[in-house]
Amino acid sequence: MPTRLRHAFSAVIQWFDADYTPGGAEAVRNEPDKVDWVRCIPFIILHLGCLGVIWTGASSFAVWTAVFLYVARMAAVTGVYHRYFSHKTYSCSRPVQFLLALWGGTTVQRGPLWWAYHHRHHHQHSDEEEDAHSPHVHGFLWSHIGWITSRRNFPTDYSKVRDLHKYPELVFLNRFDAIVPFAFAFALFGLGGFLHAHAPSLHTSSWQLLVWGFFISTTALFHGTSCINSMAHLMGNRRFKTEDDSRNSFILAIITLGEGWHNNHHRYQSATRNGFYWWEIDPTYYMLKAMSWMGIISGLKAVPATVLAEGAHADHHASVAAATRAQHVHPEYMSLRKIVPAAAAIAVATVNATHPLERRVDGHEIHRDVTNVSQGPGDLKP
Numbered sequence: 001m002p003t004r005l006r007h008a009f010s011a012v013i014q015w016f017d018a019d020y021t022p023g024g025a026e027a028v029r030n031e032p033d034k035v036d037w038v039r040c041i042p043f044i045i046l047h048l049g050c051l052g053v054i055w056t057g058a059s060s061f062a063v064w065t066a067v068f069l070y071v072a073r074m075a076a077v078t079g080v081y082h083r084y085f086s087h088k089t090y091s092c093s094r095p096v097q098f099l100l101a102l103w104g105g106t107t108v109q110r111g112p113l114w115w116a117y118h119h120r121h122h123h124q125h126s127d128e129e130e131d132a133h134s135p136h137v138h139g140f141l142w143s144h145i146g147w148i149t150s151r152r153n154f155p156t157d158y159s160k161v162r163d164l165h166k167y168p169e170l171v172f173l174n175r176f177d178a179i180v181p182f183a184f185a186f187a188l189f190g191l192g193g194f195l196h197a198h199a200p201s202l203h204t205s206s207w208q209l210l211v212w213g214f215f216i217s218t219t220a221l222f223h224g225t226s227c228i229n230s231m232a233h234l235m236g237n238r239r240f241k242t243e244d245d246s247r248n249s250f251i252l253a254i255i256t257l258g259e260g261w262h263n264n265h266h267r268y269q270s271a272t273r274n275g276f277y278w279w280e281i282d283p284t285y286y287m288l289k290a291m292s293w294m295g296i297i298s299g300l301k302a303v304p305a306t307v308l309a310e311g312a313h314a315d316h317h318a319s320v321a322a323a324t325r326a327q328h329v330h331p332e333y334m335s336l337r338k339i340v341p342a343a344a345a346i347a348v349a350t351v352n353a354t355h356p357l358e359r360r361v362d363g364h365e366i367h368r369d370v371t372n373v374s375q376g377p378g379d380l381k382p
Contacts (some may be wrong), residue, residue: 010039018111019175026157032152033138039149046108049215056208061195064208066217070224073107073217074257075112077225078284080104082259085112085164086119090288091299094167101173105180109149109225112165113174114156121160122268126244133322144223175275188213223257232262239314240267250281258282260335268307269358273302276311276337 014304021028056062080100083089092100096329101112109115125131132153135143147153156174158165165171173180192209195202206298236247246266251273253260261274268276275282275300291297 008038008293011036011151015042016178017175018114018154018156018177019284021155026156028155029152029157033142033147033150035146035149036151037149039151039154043149046215046219049211050219052207052211052215054203056211058209058212059203061202061222062208062340066220068213069213069217070221071257073103073221074224075284075287076100076103077107077109077221078259079288081107081109081115081120082113083272083284083288085116086117087269088163089270090284090292090297090300092341093298097167098169101170102180105173105177106184107221107225108181108184109222111156111174111177112170113158114177115162116164117157118153121157123266126242126246126266127233135230135233140230140234143233145228147229168195185210185214227252228256228259228262232260236260236263238263239311240264241314242266246281253281257287258284264311267311270301271303273303276303276308 010020010022019025033348072196081104084097085104102113122131122133127134127136129137131137132150133143133147138147158171158269189206189210191218192204192206192213195209196205230245232249232252233245234247236249238245240263242263246263246267248263249260251260251263258274259265261276261280261282262274264280265271265274273282273285274280275285288297288300292300331373
């Protein structure tokens with residue numbers, strides 16, 4: 001059988017048995033990177049399925065189902081595949097672990113061990129030649145979707161996930177990773193038919209719910225997740241000086257329920273939360289915290305105080321540097337240095353006239369030079 005035909009035959013079988021590698025998984029991983037067009041067929045079908053809306057139309061119920069399933073399954077990507085299977089940032093029982101794997105399977109992002117293996121490999125070689133989806137090495141499009149169509153990235157290296165490989169039920173879900181997505185799609189199709197018959201006021205149907213709940217929602221979910229691979233090393237700010245180009249982005253954090261704080265995560269991977277500070281929104285962490293309160297999971301790992309202090313120190317210097325640049329770009333604002341101290345002095349005098357400060361027993365008076373409050377950015381001491 002010609003090599004090209006043999007590869008195509010293997011790719012088709014791998015749709016149903018992901019561990020089918022007749023030439024050996026290591027040999028496949030050593031192949032050069034290139035698009036395997038047979039591997040592209042599922043992605044093409046997924047995107048073409050969205051066009052079914054032309055025939056099924058839309059209803060409020062179907063649209064909101066798509067939105068709900070996007071959020072619920074993005075939480076599975078971030079809270080299960082990423083923060084549990086990839087990094088073990090919390091603990092759970094074996095039955096709960098299996099249920100989490102089933103939940104993750106509905107995302108249609110392959111099996112939990114494959115996902116964890118590739119993510120751990122990414123951290124080990126982030127933005128290096130071996131990083132399968134670095135935009136700096138391979139370009140934006142390849143890091144966003146191209147890498148997943150390459151034969152060499154298809155097999156799971158079980159030696160990198162030995163902690164997960166010991167569970168046969170996880171290996172089964174990883175090997176036959178199409179079972180859960182197909183079951184999920186059929187469930188939506190059946191639910192749509194049931195509601196069409198018994199709740200006609202919702203104006204939905206089998207095909208409509210399949211198109212919106214599965215094809216549209218899953219396509220959006222895939223691209224939302226892929227934004228971290230393709231954009232979180234290009235867009236945003238760098239708080240920590242990591243060895244890669246990971247960045248923090250509020251926009252990506254909204255799209256991915258907290259994964260946008262990517263520079264934080266690359267600085268300390270073992271924390272359950274990616275938003276290290278209270279103002280960094282991290283819905284995935286809020287969900288996991290609630291699950292811990294209910295006793296579903298436990299042992300959530302915190303960010304070390306030393307890392308938080310390092311980040312606060314970096315933020316301070318970044319703010320001072322930004323203010324210094326603004327001072328040179330907009331010198332007209334420097335007049336505020338004269339106005340603010342005077343206003344502050346008047347305010348303090350007014351308050352003291354109404355509520356005089358009591359003298360401390362130890363005889364030490366409270367002194368504050370209000371001019372220090374509005375010191376020029378360049379004069380601040382780190």
